[in-house]
Amino acid sequence: MGADGSYKYVVIGGGNAAGYAAWEFVKQGVGKNEVCIVSREEVAPYERPALSKAFLFKDVRLPGFHTCVGGGGERQQPEWYAEHGIDLMLNTEVAKANLTAGTKTIETKDGKSISAENVILATGASPIFLTKLDGADLNGIFYLRENADALKLAEALKANAGKTVVVVGGGYIGMEVGAAAQLMGLKVKLVFPEEHVMPRLFTPALAQYYEKFYQSKGIELLKNGRLCSAFLPDAENKGVRGILVCKDDTKEEISADMVVVGVGARPNTQLVGDQLEMENGGVKVDGNMQSSVPGVYAVGDIASFGVKQFAGKRTRMEHVEHARQSAAQAVKAAMGKSDAEYDYLPFFYSRVFDLSWVFYGDNVGECVVGGSGAPQIFAVWLEGGKVMGAFAESAADDEVKRLKAAAKGFPKAVDEAKLTQLLADKSTPL
Ligand code: FDA
Numbered sequence: 393m394g395a396d397g398s399y400k401y402v403v404i405g406g407g408n409a410a411g412y413a414a415w416e417f418v419k420q421g422v423g424k425n426e427v428c429i430v431s432r433e434e435v436a437p438y439e440r441p442a443l444s445k446a447f448l449f450k451d452v453r454l455p456g457f458h459t460c461v462g463g464g465g466e467r468q469q470p471e472w473y474a475e476h477g478i479d480l481m482l483n484t485e486v487a488k489a490n491l492t493a494g495t496k497t498i499e500t501k502d503g504k505s506i507s508a509e510n511v512i513l514a515t516g517a518s519p520i521f522l523t524k525l526d527g528a529d530l531n532g533i534f535y536l537r538e539n540a541d542a543l544k545l546a547e548a549l550k551a552n553a554g555k556t557v558v559v560v561g562g563g564y565i566g567m568e569v570g571a572a573a574q575l576m577g578l579k580v581k582l583v584f585p586e587e588h589v590m591p592r593l594f595t596p597a598l599a600q601y602y603e604k605f606y607q608s609k610g611i612e613l614l615k616n617g618r619l620c621s622a623f624l625p626d627a628e629n630k631g632v633r634g635i636l637v638c639k640d641d642t643k644e645e646i647s648a649d650m651v652v653v654g655v656g657a658r659p660n661t662q663l664v665g666d667q668l669e670m671e672n673g674g675v676k677v678d679g680n681m682q683s684s685v686p687g688v689y690a691v692g693d694i695a696s697f698g699v700k701q702f703a704g705k706r707t708r709m710e711h712v713e714h715a716r717q718s719a720a721q722a723v724k725a726a727m728g729k730s731d732a733e734y735d736y737l738p739f740f741y742s743r744v745f746d747l748s749w750v751f752y753g754d755n756v757g758e759c760v761v762g763g764s765g766a767p768q769i770f771a772v773w774l775e776g777g778k779v780m781g782a783f784a785e786s787a788a789d790d791e792v793k794r795l796k797a798a799a800k801g802f803p804k805a806v807d808e809a810k811l812t813q814l815l816a817d818k819s820t821p822l
């Protein structure tokens with residue numbers, strides 16, 4: 393940092409993407425004291441996916457999962473940043489950012505002023521809070537996004553072993569936290585409005601497999617139009633004793649000792665929404681993750697970008713692999729070292745109980761499901777005779793590698809022989 397608080401590069405946000413941005417800056421040979429990362433979290437960047445998995449049921453804690461261990465890099469603890477001359481400002485929330493001038497200025501909530509030639513926005517997303525519902529302020533209601541949330545949630549799950557948790561939401565958080573809670577000895581009730589779990593990705597046939605698995609573990613699924621519409625207070629009006637669920641014109645009380653809510657996330661764009669061109673609820677970026685303002689980049693959950701292999705289809709992706717790769721792209725571009733546009737192969741994954749699935753590509757068109765189902769499942773999405781996306785549950789590492797290599801070529805014409813083999817049993821992925 394210059395004596396005047398100025399940097400060549402400032403990263404706003406200290407999550408998954410920020411950690412990978414730091415790694416890339418170092419790989420590209422950035423000078424000492426040229427980079428500053430400003431994060432409102434109290435800990436150095438970490439692999440956020442850990443929070444809804446082993447963190448909860450196996451007590452895995454930081455520093456075990458600082459970035460970039462998940463992507464094959466070093467475990468970057470605060471000393472790593474110091475050694476590489478990167479200033480890491482923790483516990484520091486950015487309150488204002490003026491990005492439209494040549495030199496960008498950033499003001500923090502605690503009164504610091506920082507200026508930068510280039511800014512990388514990596515503020516991620518926040519949970520959608522059900523603040524408008526009656527009882528939203530009661531004790532015993534949990535959300536999960538950051539390390540601090542996960543510590544509180546893990547403690548509450550432990551304290552409630554043998555008791556009941558209602559998990560609101562049948563998406564990623566609902567599925568992963570529901571599984572962790574069952575493993576921690578709680579009775580789990582999963583409440584969501586759709587017809588089946590993971591509505592953003594799964595088809596009914598795929599979902600059925602996971603729903604049966606959850607039910608076999610004693611997890612109750614309360615779905616099909618069921619919306620959480622209030623939190624119910626206990627006798628002292630302090631803690632939660634369950635939720636009120638609306639379905640059509642009926643109301644139903646579901647009792648529980650604690651509640652976890654996972655009803656989606658919203659990108660944190662409050663700092664910049666009126667200064668940059670926006671799209672899909674995030675910041676519109678080009679193939680170098682640069683926004684409509686030169687020298688301002690957006691990465692990870694907040695970036696709306698074009699997926700090259702899907703004819704430039706524009707989207708946001710709230711998944712870790714994109715956070716990692718988009719951060720690297722933006723750093724190279726900001727340092728004048730980008731030699732190709734962002735070419736991201738969409739990749740999603742999840743792990744629950746002993747299950748583990750991966751998905752590559754786009755879930756458009758007709759989905760054909762195959763595999764033995766014990767526990768292997770393979771599925772492909774077909775549109776206009778082309779393979780658009782591919783899914784595998786419990787595939788071996790080499791099978792996932794082959795699937796990834798094949799997916800890089802999607803969309804491509806279906807190879808009927810390979811498809812038949814894939815769907816019959818194990819993979820020769822496409
Ligand atoms: P991220 O949220 O990681 O970081 C944003 C950072 O910016 C935070 O530290 C935040 O505090 C900070 N910030 C925001 N506003 C600020 C301000 N004004 N000033 C300073 N700092 C500010 N994906 C996947 O592919 N597989 C998986 O298994 C999982 N699992 C998973 C579990 C859980 C519990 C969550 C919440 C999410 C996942 N994900 C996932 C999604 C994945 O973690 C997510 O896509 C990445 O963390 C996105 O990285 P970003 O850096 O964009 O945001």
Ligand code: NAD
Binds near residue numbers: 560583584619655
């Ligand atoms: P999500 O969009 O996956 O699921 C939200 C669920 O909540 C949906 O089923 C939705 O219908 C339901 N819902 C909405 N309002 C409701 C209400 N009033 N009552 C009951 N159900 C309601 O979002 P999430 O699971 O909250 O995940 C949050 C973020 O974390 C996302 O960005 C996600 O990508 C990320 N995440 C990803 C992973 C992964 O990739 N494995 C794991 C955990 C979290």
